[in-house]
Amino acid sequence: MKMAELVQASGVPIATIKYYRREGMLPAGDATAANQAEYGEGHVRRLALIRALIEVGGLSIDSARSVIEAIDSEVSLQWVFAAAQHAVSTVIAPATIDAGSAERIAGVTQGWRYSPDNPGLLGAVRAAAAFTGAGQTDERGWFGKYAEAAMLAAEADIDELQTREGRSAQAETVVVGTVLGDALFSGLRRAAQEHVTSVRFGEPSGSES
Amino acid sequence: MKMAELVQASGVPIATIKYYRREGMLPAGDATAANQAEYGEGHVRRLALIRALIEVGGLSIDSARSVIEAIDSEVSLQWVFAAAQHAVSTVIAPATIDAGSAERIAGVTQGWRYSPDNPGLLGAVRAAAAFTGAGQTDERGWFGKYAEAAMLAAEADIDELQTREGRSAQAETVVVGTVLGDALFSGLRRAAQEHVTSVRFGEPSGSES
Numbered sequence: 001m002k003m004a005e006l007v008q009a010s011g012v013p014i015a016t017i018k019y020y021r022r023e024g025m026l027p028a029g030d031a032t033a034a035n036q037a038e039y040g041e042g043h044v045r046r047l048a049l050i051r052a053l054i055e056v057g058g059l060s061i062d063s064a065r066s067v068i069e070a071i072d073s074e075v076s077l078q079w080v081f082a083a084a085q086h087a088v089s090t091v092i093a094p095a096t097i098d099a100g101s102a103e104r105i106a107g108v109t110q111g112w113r114y115s116p117d118n119p120g121l122l123g124a125v126r127a128a129a130a131f132t133g134a135g136q137t138d139e140r141g142w143f144g145k146y147a148e149a150a151m152l153a154a155e156a157d158i159d160e161l162q163t164r165e166g167r168s169a170q171a172e173t174v175v176v177g178t179v180l181g182d183a184l185f186s187g188l189r190r191a192a193q194e195h196v197t198s199v200r201f202g203e204p205s206g207s208e209s
Numbered sequence: 210m211k212m213a214e215l216v217q218a219s220g221v222p223i224a225t226i227k228y229y230r231r232e233g234m235l236p237a238g239d240a241t242a243a244n245q246a247e248y249g250e251g252h253v254r255r256l257a258l259i260r261a262l263i264e265v266g267g268l269s270i271d272s273a274r275s276v277i278e279a280i281d282s283e284v285s286l287q288w289v290f291a292a293a294q295h296a297v298s299t300v301i302a303p304a305t306i307d308a309g310s311a312e313r314i315a316g317v318t319q320g321w322r323y324s325p326d327n328p329g330l331l332g333a334v335r336a337a338a339a340f341t342g343a344g345q346t347d348e349r350g351w352f353g354k355y356a357e358a359a360m361l362a363a364e365a366d367i368d369e370l371q372t373r374e375g376r377s378a379q380a381e382t383v384v385v386g387t388v389l390g391d392a393l394f395s396g397l398r399r400a401a402q403e404h405v406t407s408v409r410f411g412e413p414s415g416s417e418s
Contacts, residue, residue, distance in 0.1 A: 045343070049342075056336060077410060078403075078410060078412075089399065109404075112400055112401065114400045115403065118399055118403050119399060120397065121396065123395065124400065125396070126392070126396075127265060127393040130261035130389050134254070134258040134381070135258070139372045140368045141365070142368070142386075145365030147401075149359070149361040149365075149394065150394055150398040151404075153358045153398050155354070156350070156358075158402070158406060160348065160349050162409075163348045172343070172344065176340060177351075178402070182398070183339075184333055184336040184337065184352065184355055185395075186297075186394075187298075187332030188314075188318065188355055188359035189359040189362050190294045190298065190330070190332070191330050191359070192321065193294070193366060194294075194321075194324065195322045197286065200367060201287060
């Protein structure tokens with residue numbers, strides 16, 4: 001398809017497509033004449049991937065570019081995971097980590113193999129510290145259940161990517177799952193919370209205030 | 210304790226404390242003289258809660274105030290959940306929902322009781338649409354596993370709040386769990402992803418690029 005058709009098929013404005021092209025996030029089309037190129041389904045799909053990462057995943061252009069580079073390079077899937085994890089994680093200086101919360105997270109992830117600078121680990125420790133700060137203990141193994149849920153989701157991520165053929169398709173699944181999986185999970189968690197409260201406490205009664 | 214001690218105990222500057230007080234997010238102290246009041250552990254804890262919601266949960270002041278109001282009011286726990294869920298959810302106009310993704314989410318949440326305007330539901334459907342847009346199917350029941358993980362976390366949330374004594378303490382647990390639970394889960398998920406990839410694919414080899 002020509003550029004005008006790519007614009008129509010993707011819903012992305014031509015200036016934006018050219019910008020992604022300059023940034024190396026979109027492969028070149030096949031040159032058919034001095035000033036014309038032919039684009040394919042791969043280009044439409046790549047544009048959808050970029051838009052999903054930015055609009056739904058909330059990535060900055062820089063972060064989106066870094067994960068696209070990881071997909072397009074030859075680095076191992078573990079590195080693609082690491083790139084995607086860094087793209088979606090708040091950077092936290094190790095100095096802000098408190099020892100008690102770190103121990104609490106270590107306790108619920110016993111037996112897991114991960115590096116001490118896993119970007120999620122720092123986020124989990126920071127969240128645990130905020131729970132404690134706000135007076136919330138986990139008397140019934142609250143955090144342990146979250147760790148169990150996280151492992152279930154992570155296993156589903158890897159199960160799914162192992163159905164994909166070829167490194168490049170697998171790398172795309174790694175990126176999409178890591179970047180969009182948080183939004184999918186948190187949305188489902190709210191629906192599940194409404195279900196469980198409805199089962200245990202009945203329908204809400206009265207007006208909102 | 211006096212205001213100066215509250216500043217020290219909470220680490221929150223006096224101007225900010227006074228601002229929270231004016232906004233109705235912090236209860237008054239016990240007046241001990243015309244221009245003095247006595248504060249207690251409840252005030253320290255409330256300040257920690259507000260800071261956790263804003264700094265770790267990423268809530269705006271307005272959203273934090275609305276969930277604090279829900280805690281301090283007499284509304285049922287289901288309404289507190291709804292307030293907390295709205296505070297952490299992106300507002301999505303129903304017009305942007307596509308039917309195929311809505312069906313996909315309905316499929317993995319069969320038997321769950323939730324209202325059609327659950328704020329998480331719309332987020333999950335939007336995430337599902339982004340997965341599809343980016344070319345990602347769920348051949349091995351990827352989304353179903355996420356739904357299972359979400360239910361596990363939601364049950365842990367309610368188990369935990371049921372150990373708390375009194376409506377106000379329960380409402381606090383609802384708010385903290387809903388607002389900070391996403392950060393806890395997504396952090397743990399990244400550590401779990403590193404564990405599972407390490408188990409299935411071995412240690413990453415080579416340099417990052």
